[in-house]
Amino acid sequence: MAEKGKLIGIGVGPGDSELLTLKAAKILETVPVVCSPKSSKEKESIALSIVRPLLEERKDYKRLMVVEPIFPMTEDKEELNICWDRAAFLVSSYLDSGRDVAFITLGDPSIFSTFSYVQERLKEKYTVETVPGITSFTACASAINESLVEQNQVLTIVPKIDDRLDDILEYSDSVVLMKASRNTKELEQSIESKNREKKIYSVENCTQENEKVIKGFSEDKPYLTTTIVKFEE
Incomplete structure (x- = not known):
């Protein structure tokens, strides 16, 4: 055999x-x-x-x-x-x-x-x-020329938004929104309204010829879009 x-x-x-x-x-x-x-x-x-x-x-x-x-x-x-x-x-x-x-x-x-x-x-x-392979969110961090986390900071990877969002935003130092093409205006407004200093970046089609880096949320939201939210102390 x-x-x-x-x-x-x-x-x-x-x-x-x-x-x-x-x-x-x-x-x-x-x-x-x-x-x-x-x-x-x-x-x-x-x-x-x-x-x-x-x-x-x-x-x-x-x-x-x-x-x-x-x-x-x-x-x-x-x-x-x-x-x-x-x-x-x-x-x-x-x-x-x-x-x-x-x-x-x-x-x-x-x-x-x-x-x-x-x-x-x-x-x-x-x-x-x-x-193992290089992840989209580490590639996106490279594209925006920012670290994801430092020292004892907490990184949270979110594939889909649900009722845990408020806790995630409260206790995370950096949040990666995978499949950000699913983002709604309500979600974006919720993040932006949080009373914490923050940087928001979106990367469309990371590492590809049509890669696009955006400060804030993506308007076009192609399928391969990742959003990184970095809260500042």
Whole structure:
């Protein structure tokens, strides 16, 4: 019986292909299967667009297997579980044949990553390795030329706003609003009205050719928008 392949979750960073780690690049130069989820059949995976220049340099590029399971942009847990189960089954079929699979994901595999759902389903059956990547918010801090936190300051990463917001703003020194395209005017006004000195920056399409750094909140709010709020003592 053939030895099972290894599942490798690879963080490909925020957008610039040059920000791939050396380890990620080394694996992607030889791995026989790349799994790149996308939100719909019509859209190309952003993660795949980041690594494509590297993949196209491979001598065996035409033989490389690229699989693209659909992970729709929905909050319906039942539908998502079905999609994650399908993706895990698809990946396992390649692992069972003895082929390693690189599952690529934006940023880092351990932070709000689609990889984590497949990892959880397969880690008891297969060898799983994760390769960390540069996160969007650390790349954004570089873009605005500011540190995120210093000394004993507290950094809070917020994927979605809910009724915990007031406490978050009260006890955090820096707040990163992920997926800031979801920001509402009410949310922005709530942050701006807090009686604390603060700096607010938004970065659209960080590290990409159309990167845009804004003081304050983004008006256009493209999908890849991150907002950093730095409170000052």
